[in-house]
Amino acid sequence: MKVARRLAIAALVLAPAVAAAQPSDGGQHDTGYIGRRIPLEIDDCPPVPDLPPKRLGALSYERYQRGSVLHVQGDYQAAVKELISAYCLTPAFSGQTLVDIAQSYERMVEYEKAVAYFERYVLLLGEDTDERRAISTRIQVLRQLPSTVTVATEPRGATVVIANDAGPVATERDGERLSVVAGEYTLEIEKPGYEPVRQPLVVGIGQPYSFSFRLQPKRGELRVQTVPGDARIYVDDRFEGLGSFRERVDIGVHEVRVEAKGYLSKTHKVEILADESEQLGISLDRPPTSGKTQLVIAGSIVGTVVGATAVGASTDDPTFGALGALAGLAVGGAGTHFLYDDIDLGSSNYIITTSLIGAIEGVGVGLLASDDPDAGWIGAVAGTSVGAAFAVATAPRFAYSIGDAALLNSGAAWGMVSGLWFTQVFHADRRVGAAMVLGGTNLGVVGGVLLGRQLEYSRRHVVFIDLAGLAGIATGLAAHSAYVGNEEDAMVERSEQQAHFALAGMAVGLAAGAFLTRNLDAPKLPRLQPQVAPAPGGGKGWILSVGGAL
Numbered sequence: 001m002k003v004a005r006r007l008a009i010a011a012l013v014l015a016p017a018v019a020a021a022q023p024s025d026g027g028q029h030d031t032g033y034i035g036r037r038i039p040l041e042i043d044d045c046p047p048v049p050d051l052p053p054k055r056l057g058a059l060s061y062e063r064y065q066r067g068s069v070l071h072v073q074g075d076y077q078a079a080v081k082e083l084i085s086a087y088c089l090t091p092a093f094s095g096q097t098l099v100d101i102a103q104s105y106e107r108m109v110e111y112e113k114a115v116a117y118f119e120r121y122v123l124l125l126g127e128d129t130d131e132r133r134a135i136s137t138r139i140q141v142l143r144q145l146p147s148t149v150t151v152a153t154e155p156r157g158a159t160v161v162i163a164n165d166a167g168p169v170a171t172e173r174d175g176e177r178l179s180v181v182a183g184e185y186t187l188e189i190e191k192p193g194y195e196p197v198r199q200p201l202v203v204g205i206g207q208p209y210s211f212s213f214r215l216q217p218k219r220g221e222l223r224v225q226t227v228p229g230d231a232r233i234y235v236d237d238r239f240e241g242l243g244s245f246r247e248r249v250d251i252g253v254h255e256v257r258v259e260a261k262g263y264l265s266k267t268h269k270v271e272i273l274a275d276e277s278e279q280l281g282i283s284l285d286r287p288p289t290s291g292k293t294q295l296v297i298a299g300s301i302v303g304t305v306v307g308a309t310a311v312g313a314s315t316d317d318p319t320f321g322a323l324g325a326l327a328g329l330a331v332g333g334a335g336t337h338f339l340y341d342d343i344d345l346g347s348s349n350y351i352i353t354t355s356l357i358g359a360i361e362g363v364g365v366g367l368l369a370s371d372d373p374d375a376g377w378i379g380a381v382a383g384t385s386v387g388a389a390f391a392v393a394t395a396p397r398f399a400y401s402i403g404d405a406a407l408l409n410s411g412a413a414w415g416m417v418s419g420l421w422f423t424q425v426f427h428a429d430r431r432v433g434a435a436m437v438l439g440g441t442n443l444g445v446v447g448g449v450l451l452g453r454q455l456e457y458s459r460r461h462v463v464f465i466d467l468a469g470l471a472g473i474a475t476g477l478a479a480h481s482a483y484v485g486n487e488e489d490a491m492v493e494r495s496e497q498q499a500h501f502a503l504a505g506m507a508v509g510l511a512a513g514a515f516l517t518r519n520l521d522a523p524k525l526p527r528l529q530p531q532v533a534p535a536p537g538g539g540k541g542w543i544l545s546v547g548g549a550l
Helices: 002-019 053-073 076-089 094-105 111-123 130-143 291-314 316-337 345-371 377-397 403-427 429-452 457-486 491-516
Strands: 146-154 161-165 165-172 177-179 181-188 197-203 210-216 219-228 231-236 236-243 245-250 252-261 266-272 277-283 529-534 542-547
Touching: 053 094, 053 181, 076 219, 094 291, 111 130, 130 245, 146 161, 146 181, 146 197, 165 177, 197 210, 210 429, 219 231, 219 252, 219 266, 231 245, 231 316, 236 245, 245 457, 252 277, 252 403, 291 316, 291 345, 291 377, 345 429, 403 429, 403 457, 403 491, 457 491
Parallel strands: 146 210, 219 277
Antiparallel strands: 146 177, 161 165, 161 181, 181 197, 219 245, 231 236, 231 252, 236 529, 252 266, 529 542
């Protein structure tokens, strides 16, 4: 038979060659298709039974015959087991068995094992024979069989690259098949806005590979600190903790909302960039205090003055003046009471301040326009009315805060005071003095409006600056008294000197007050405060801790 003849030939011819061809490393030579060692079953044979050689040969032949039949029948897995058993019984005479094992693995599409067994057989042949060349050619053909790699990603649309040391060898979109030959590669997956995936990939011969990846969005760090320290922090409507938050979040625009009992909530939009940190310090404000009572009182006072002045200008009878004052009181108080159901303190201050500015403007214009002694009073009444009407009409649109109204009031007051001092410096007459006061007031109003648009000052902050300005005036006047100390100087000259010292002291005081209180409205973050945050990793529960800067 053909099989018997092959075994006989192997026994007579290949025995010395097999002994000579065994590698010096104990059989641990490279049998890999890409330089990796493939573990072969024939390298882990059980001990050979202690039987006579003839009996071992008969057993090996019987196993070989059974394996050959199973191979013909298509049961390649069972055939491999029988052929390996035959080889293990007589390894020195089983060269053809290696070929049959390789062919069985080839039929099972396990090309790596097939190549490894073919290579083992080539090592046994040794010489450059036709059979060696034929088997070597077969090995090369198998090695070039391409494998297919399919990668699915969630979300879809990623770019998939298979690369080696020489660069990319295949590039496709996810879901498409990539064809590569056997080897060691790097699998690279990229999609804008998501973390890249890079992992080693070992590709066999002629095999299909399928991978699935859930891409993780790129992230940046978001840090939030609140005042008060127990404010609730929501990121995209999800509660994240109390007082402090520090986590990595997806890139993009997020909405941060902070709430606390007894405070007005605040919402901020923040854009998170990849691998960058964004910090937010959020200080909540108390609800606005009602300014209705203050506005009613001011309206009553203004109405009383306007009524008494208007009636008193037309008659010298004090009775009519008193009646005018009462009428003005009723109109001013009742008018402001019924005009607003409620009004915040900032708008109330704005209306009062604008009315007073209107009175100052009216006095200045009246004194400039006429020499009539009553021109100033008439101008004051008219200016107050115009200022009040303007303020009532524009208050909802401007929505002044308490701090903005305080800056407007302070600017107008210091502008008017500066104008008064300059009248002393230049010994101005009635009209020139009115122009100086009017100009100073207008400059102060413009300055207060501009500062209110650029800065966010509290009323307390503005009051401290005003106190510093008053202290500067007092210091300037005191310095003047110490400097002059001569009662024989002319009164005009002394008045001019006082004005110079007062103006210098006012300027220094206001500048010093603004500088020294520059951080007065900055949030005061407590060094240590309780913090509540969800358990990391999506776990259930919450973590209570104490954190802050030391």
